[in-house]
Amino acid sequence: MKVPGYETLLVEVGEDRVGTITLNRPEKRNALSSRVVSELREALRELGEDERVGVLVFTGAGERAFAAGADITELREKTMLDALSPAMQALCEEIEGSDKPTIAAVNGYALGGGCELAMACDIRIAAENARFGLPEVSLGILPGAGGTQRLSRLIGKGRALELVMTGRLMDAREALSAGLVSRVVPQEELLSAAGELAAQILSRGPLAVRLARLAVRAGYEADQGTGLLIERLAQAVLFASEDKREGTAAFVEKRPPEFRGR
Numbered sequence: 001m002k003v004p005g006y007e008t009l010l011v012e013v014g015e016d017r018v019g020t021i022t023l024n025r026p027e028k029r030n031a032l033s034s035r036v037v038s039e040l041r042e043a044l045r046e047l048g049e050d051e052r053v054g055v056l057v058f059t060g061a062g063e064r065a066f067a068a069g070a071d072i073t074e075l076r077e078k079t080m081l082d083a084l085s086p087a088m089q090a091l092c093e094e095i096e097g098s099d100k101p102t103i104a105a106v107n108g109y110a111l112g113g114g115c116e117l118a119m120a121c122d123i124r125i126a127a128e129n130a131r132f133g134l135p136e137v138s139l140g141i142l143p144g145a146g147g148t149q150r151l152s153r154l155i156g157k158g159r160a161l162e163l164v165m166t167g168r169l170m171d172a173r174e175a176l177s178a179g180l181v182s183r184v185v186p187q188e189e190l191l192s193a194a195g196e197l198a199a200q201i202l203s204r205g206p207l208a209v210r211l212a213r214l215a216v217r218a219g220y221e222a223d224q225g226t227g228l229l230i231e232r233l234a235q236a237v238l239f240a241s242e243d244k245r246e247g248t249a250a251f252v253e254k255r256p257p258e259f260r261g262r
Contacts, residue, residue: 025061032067055101066106103194116150120150
């Protein structure tokens with residue numbers, strides 16, 4: 001079912017509990033104008049509050065681009081004050097902080113802010129024609145929506161420094177080898193692969209998935225001892241949940257579990 005009210009996006013809620021947000025400016029290679037960023041933040045909030053949605057998928061319309069970075073005509077007019085309160089950085093933080101698992105289904109170019117948007121998601125699946133890059137240095141600026149931070153955490157500091165300082169692009173196979181994406185599929189299978197992955201996540205205990213995401217994300221930013229403490233506390237919550245009792249009972253009784261998220 002399509003969600004009305006968006007000019008630059010296609011927002012849909014499926015019967016499979018997957019909410020899909022499609023950047024819909026293919027004639028501009030889905031460039032991230034201020035209007036697009038504003039609507040992405042609104043769609044994220046709307047689907048985040050929609051109980052019919054269990055997983056969010058981000059993708060781009062057409063085959064050429066997921067999102068080919070910022071709208072350069074707008075970027076030319078940005079000032080120092082704009083950089084101090086960047087909407088795109090806030091969007092990526094909101095995606096990363098979403099209560100619902102997020103998947104980026106990357107088709108074509110994911111450059112600059114497009115690459116940063118994909119990196120803010122939990123999981124990235126790439127079509128064979130996908131290309132990733134942070135070419136901002138060629139414009140005399142740097143990746144300003146989390147690219148200098150998330151890329152090094154995903155693929156390592158040395159490789160991230162090379163990509164950020166040269167602005168070169170990485171194809172889908174290199175992105176898979178580097179750990180930036182978890183799967184590469186033919187273009188025509190991209191959305192179905194994202195849907196299958198979403199279905200696997202949705203079949204698991206929703207409270208367990210939510211707390212596992214929290215433990216991984218929060219623990220990764222802390223020392224190992226703190227991460228282990230977060231893990232223990234999350235597990236303690238799950239041990240007291242109805243879902244844990246249902247999951248273990250279903251396993252013993254050899255039947256599918258009926259999780260309730262509590």
